[in-house]
Amino acid sequence: MTAKATELSVRNLSVRFGGVVAVDDVSFEVAQNEIVGLVGPNGSGKTTLLNALSGVVRAGGRLSVAGNEITLGRPVQPRRAKLIRVFQSPQLCPELSCLDNVMLGADDANGRTLFAAWFLRSRMWRAETSRMNDALHHLGRVGLAGSEDRAARELTYGEQRLLELARALAAGPRVLMLDEPSAGLNDAETLILRDLLMQIRQEGTTIIVVDHKIDFIDALCDRVLVLEIGRLIAQGSPAEVWADSRVIDAYLGAAPDA
Numbered sequence: 001m002t003a004k005a006t007e008l009s010v011r012n013l014s015v016r017f018g019g020v021v022a023v024d025d026v027s028f029e030v031a032q033n034e035i036v037g038l039v040g041p042n043g044s045g046k047t048t049l050l051n052a053l054s055g056v057v058r059a060g061g062r063l064s065v066a067g068n069e070i071t072l073g074r075p076v077q078p079r080r081a082k083l084i085r086v087f088q089s090p091q092l093c094p095e096l097s098c099l100d101n102v103m104l105g106a107d108d109a110n111g112r113t114l115f116a117a118w119f120l121r122s123r124m125w126r127a128e129t130s131r132m133n134d135a136l137h138h139l140g141r142v143g144l145a146g147s148e149d150r151a152a153r154e155l156t157y158g159e160q161r162l163l164e165l166a167r168a169l170a171a172g173p174r175v176l177m178l179d180e181p182s183a184g185l186n187d188a189e190t191l192i193l194r195d196l197l198m199q200i201r202q203e204g205t206t207i208i209v210v211d212h213k214i215d216f217i218d219a220l221c222d223r224v225l226v227l228e229i230g231r232l233i234a235q236g237s238p239a240e241v242w243a244d245s246r247v248i249d250a251y252l253g254a255a256p257d258a
């Protein structure tokens, strides 16, 4: 069996907030098509680590995607490298329709000037039509077919989270990062989400997922990274990490949701 190529490489990543070291010298790699879970007790640095990889907080260290170095602290660079983030709480435009929200996720490379808009209008029209069809496809994938004309604010919290996922898919992620995607979903919705993420991986996307639902992480992930007070204390298969005494100690008094 040939080893899979490295899709994401993180070296000596650190984030400080004044005296708090939220992420402390963390290094790891994620292989192409791998699904990696990121877990740890509350305040262990999971969201901050995703923030650092998305370029929205200042961070030290090195990051590369598919072998290309990404400058930390600049959100545009990870996005160009197709390192796409789904936030913990939905970051939608509440008054826009579901379709428009998803279309916002797709890159619009055409017609950035008046000149281009006029002379390339038939090409732009085709591109817009294709963007709209893609958006409808992604809405269908997350179970929101038929909701395209509803305003995002009309959706339930769980549906808004799925809409946010559809928008991330419209961006064509190489690496999809999800922050607590199962929060606010019931058991049936969580199972649908798990199957959908497995299917997305099957199609070639690498996934990093932060979640507190251990059953969800175990069923979904090939490998799990465990953080404690900003440090990476263990990594391995779900069975390996849960048997690790450092992980058991980290969770003592802060039992993960079963």
Ligand SMILES: Nc1ncnc2c1ncn2[C@@H]1O[C@H](COP(=O)(O)OP(=O)(O)OP(=O)(O)O)[C@@H](O)[C@H]1O
Binding pocket: 017, 020, 021, 022, 040, 041, 042, 043, 044, 045, 046, 047, 048, 049
């Ligand atoms: N903007 C900020 N300013 C100051 N401190 C912060 C900031 N963001 C996070 N922190 C601190 O960094 C540490 C890590 O927080 P973070 O939210 O990344 O943890 P987490 O593992 O995602 O927690 P949870 O599971 O509760 O979401 C905590 O001590 C937190 O208080």
